Amino acid sequence: MSIYQIELGEEILRVEGLKVWFPVRKGLLDTILGKPKLYVRAVDGVSFNMREREIFCLVGESGCGKTTTGKSLLRLVPVTSGKALFKPRKETMEKLERLGVTPSDGGWVDIFNLPEKKFKPVRRDIQMIYQDPYGSLNPRFKIKDILEEPLLVHGIGGSKEERMELIMKTLERVKLTPASDFVDRYPHQLSGGQRQRVAIARAIISNPRLVVADEPVSMLDVSIRAEILEVLLNLRKELGMSYLFITHDLAIARYICDRIAVMYLGRIVELGDAREIIAEPLHPYTKALIAAIPDPDPKNRIGYRYLPIKGEVPNAINIPPGCRFHPRCVAYEEAVKKGTALKDLCPRKEPPLADVGNGRKVACWLHEAVRKAAGLE
Amino acid sequence: MVLNMSPQTRLLLRKLWRNRSFKIGFPIVLAFIILGLIAPLITPYNPVKGNLSEALQPPSSKHWFGTDQLGRDIFSRTIYGARISLIVAFAGILLAVIAGVLYGAASGYAGCNVDEALMRIIDILLAFPDILLAILVAAIVGPGLLNVIIAVGAYNFPQFARITRGAVLAVKELEYVEAAEAIGESSFSILFRYILPNSMYPVVVHGTLRTGASILTAAALSFLGLGVQSPTPEWGAMINEAMKYLDIAPQMWIFPGIFLTVTVLGFNLMGDGLNDVLNPKIKE
Numbered sequence: 001m002s003i004y005q006i007e008l009g010e011e012i013l014r015v016e017g018l019k020v021w022f023p024v025r026k027g028l029l030d031t032i033l034g035k036p037k038l039y040v041r042a043v044d045g046v047s048f049n050m051r052e053r054e055i056f057c058l059v060g061e062s063g064c065g066k067t068t069t070g071k072s073l074l075r076l077v078p079v080t081s082g083k084a085l086f087k088p089r090k091e092t093m094e095k096l097e098r099l100g101v102t103p104s105d106g107g108w109v110d111i112f113n114l115p116e117k118k119f120k121p122v123r124r125d126i127q128m129i130y131q132d133p134y135g136s137l138n139p140r141f142k143i144k145d146i147l148e149e150p151l152l153v154h155g156i157g158g159s160k161e162e163r164m165e166l167i168m169k170t171l172e173r174v175k176l177t178p179a180s181d182f183v184d185r186y187p188h189q190l191s192g193g194q195r196q197r198v199a200i201a202r203a204i205i206s207n208p209r210l211v212v213a214d215e216p217v218s219m220l221d222v223s224i225r226a227e228i229l230e231v232l233l234n235l236r237k238e239l240g241m242s243y244l245f246i247t248h249d250l251a252i253a254r255y256i257c258d259r260i261a262v263m264y265l266g267r268i269v270e271l272g273d274a275r276e277i278i279a280e281p282l283h284p285y286t287k288a289l290i291a292a293i294p295d296p297d298p299k300n301r302i303g304y305r306y307l308p309i310k311g312e313v314p315n316a317i318n319i320p321p322g323c324r325f326h327p328r329c330v331a332y333e334e335a336v337k338k339g340t341a342l343k344d345l346c347p348r349k350e351p352p353l354a355d356v357g358n359g360r361k362v363a364c365w366l367h368e369a370v371r372k373a374a375g376l377e
Numbered sequence: 378m379v380l381n382m383s384p385q386t387r388l389l390l391r392k393l394w395r396n397r398s399f400k401i402g403f404p405i406v407l408a409f410i411i412l413g414l415i416a417p418l419i420t421p422y423n424p425v426k427g428n429l430s431e432a433l434q435p436p437s438s439k440h441w442f443g444t445d446q447l448g449r450d451i452f453s454r455t456i457y458g459a460r461i462s463l464i465v466a467f468a469g470i471l472l473a474v475i476a477g478v479l480y481g482a483a484s485g486y487a488g489c490n491v492d493e494a495l496m497r498i499i500d501i502l503l504a505f506p507d508i509l510l511a512i513l514v515a516a517i518v519g520p521g522l523l524n525v526i527i528a529v530g531a532y533n534f535p536q537f538a539r540i541t542r543g544a545v546l547a548v549k550e551l552e553y554v555e556a557a558e559a560i561g562e563s564s565f566s567i568l569f570r571y572i573l574p575n576s577m578y579p580v581v582v583h584g585t586l587r588t589g590a591s592i593l594t595a596a597a598l599s600f601l602g603l604g605v606q607s608p609t610p611e612w613g614a615m616i617n618e619a620m621k622y623l624d625i626a627p628q629m630w631i632f633p634g635i636f637l638t639v640t641v642l643g644f645n646l647m648g649d650g651l652n653d654v655l656n657p658k659i660k661e
Contacts, residue, residue: 076555120561135552135553138557139575154560
């Protein structure tokens with residue numbers, strides 16, 4: 001639970017078995033020799049759900065598929081398989097029904113299963129904030145043009161005056177005040193923090209239900225990170241959107257997120273309440289991540305700290321068999337030394353993400369609940 | 378108009394003005410453009426009508442650059458020649474830019490197999506030496522002013538297609554393009570309002586450099602008899618005629634030759650200057 005705890009609403013998103021595999025381009029020689037087609041398995045079977053006003057965090061090292069997972073919800077990457085059931089707002093639903101989309105019981109729409117034309121109205125409800133505020137704004141548009149685009153595309157605000165009013169209001173919401181000072185400027189005239197506020201304004205101007213925030217503060221100066229996070233939290237309070245918050249920084253995750261999902265090589269290995277996971281991690285990988293958080297107290301810096309993890313991330317083309325974490329796992333190493341049953345299980349069978357009670361899930365054979373869920377005990 | 382410039386443009390202009398190549402090249406080009414525009418006002422004689430009794434005269438106060446074998450005033454012809462050369466070069470490059478940018482943008486934006494197919498065609502065209510391609514096109518469409526423009530456009534086109542495609546490929550991966558996709562912009566809008574305006578710098582630089590080269594090519598075509606035909610005052614055609622009087626009337630080739638060289642030099646210096654300023658990879 002975040003320290004900015006607020007009441008969560010109904011469920012609005014259910015992702016089930018999401019897979020995003022990018023084919024590796026083969027050379028001519030490989031084609032002639034009939035080598036099998038290889039895939040980068042960026043996201044390899046991810047399931048989670050989100051509620052209204054929830055801040056759900058995906059954490060993991062770079063290359064673990066967290067950004068790809070986020071982008072797939074906006075259909076910016078080709079989805080290989082899986083479902084994403086989303087509950088659009090009422091107006092969007094009406095638009096969709098006019099286009100001939102029938103929602104399932106409870107108003108769910110599978111956004112991966114819509115043709116692009118029918119997905120367009122949903123884009124208003126799912127928006128994205130990018131990591132790099134220097135790259136995410138068109139350098140040739142003034143701030144007001146950048147913010148007017150979503151309104152024009154989705155037909156929000158009937159007249160130019162109405163749109164300008166909305167733009168002003170949104171700029172004030174992200175604390176770019178006075179708004180009239182900013183509308184006629186170009187992105188390169190703003191600082192990084194100001195640009196990121198513009199990017200946030202662009203994402204929220206259409207009043208979305210879900211915002212995918214891809215490391216929105218990691219490229220900013222530390223001194224303005226807190227301000228930007230504050231803006232995001234205030235917006236959630238005022239407008240009631242949910243955030244899929246992508247970060248590699250567990251400290252930030254703990255600060256603002258309700259729940260955390262830890263990803264490793266394209267899969268969620270642990271999921272649950274943010275503070276509980278950080279206080280008491282269950283998966284060996286999560287333990288290693290938490291051990292790597294820098295300690296602000298200089299007294300604790302006695303030589304090198306021991307990190308309970310080995311080696312480096314394998315590449316996503318040749319994912320290790322069985323539990324994909326086992327070659328780096330300290331617990332597995334111990335099991336091999338002691339000769340316990342896990343020594344054969346880990347490299348052979350992939351653990352499912354199983355409920356261990358209290359809303360927490362983990363995918364590791366160390367836990368009895370996981371072995372039971374797989375029918376092994 | 379000046380007041381409406383974005384600060385970005387203003388900064389660019391200031392940088393340009395501080396660039397030495399641009400500072401020399403731009404006035405030369407400007408001078409030739411003005412010369413071409415006001416040619417009828419400053420030329421003392423009709424450039425195509427000659428007076429046979431005054432044929433092959435050396436430079437004098439009456440005929441500043443002398444006369445040719447038909448007694449036409451070389452000064453007037455050379456000044457008018459600036460007009461023809463600039464028209465051919467500008468129109469030809471414009472044609473090449475329009476066709477090349479559209480072709481390259483389509484190729485780069487579509488990507489994958491479309492890109493492969495379209496670029497292999499460009500590879501074939503680029504494999505020809507420049508002048509050969511121009512001669513080929515000129516030979517097919519025949520001589521004449523309009524046809525030289527087409528030939529200049531056609532032989533420059535593959536380069537612009539390749540350059541635009543490269544720039545589009547780079548810009549298309551930028552985050553603001555993906556962000557435009559995320560808000561639901563149409564492909565048309567993304568290509569023409571987000572990608573192309575941000576891919577134009579290399580095209581502008583190359584356009585300037587190629588304008589100089591195209592003046593040379595146009596002159597070469599005329600020199601070979603494939604371009605603008607006599608009696609139209611064109612530098613290449615004039616130099617061709619001068620060949621027969623190489624030693625007895627050197628004024629016939631010296632003056633158009635000097636003008637040709639200086640114009641091309643002007644365009645090249647200007648293009649280099651633009652490249653220095655616009656290419657972000659070159660730092661002073």
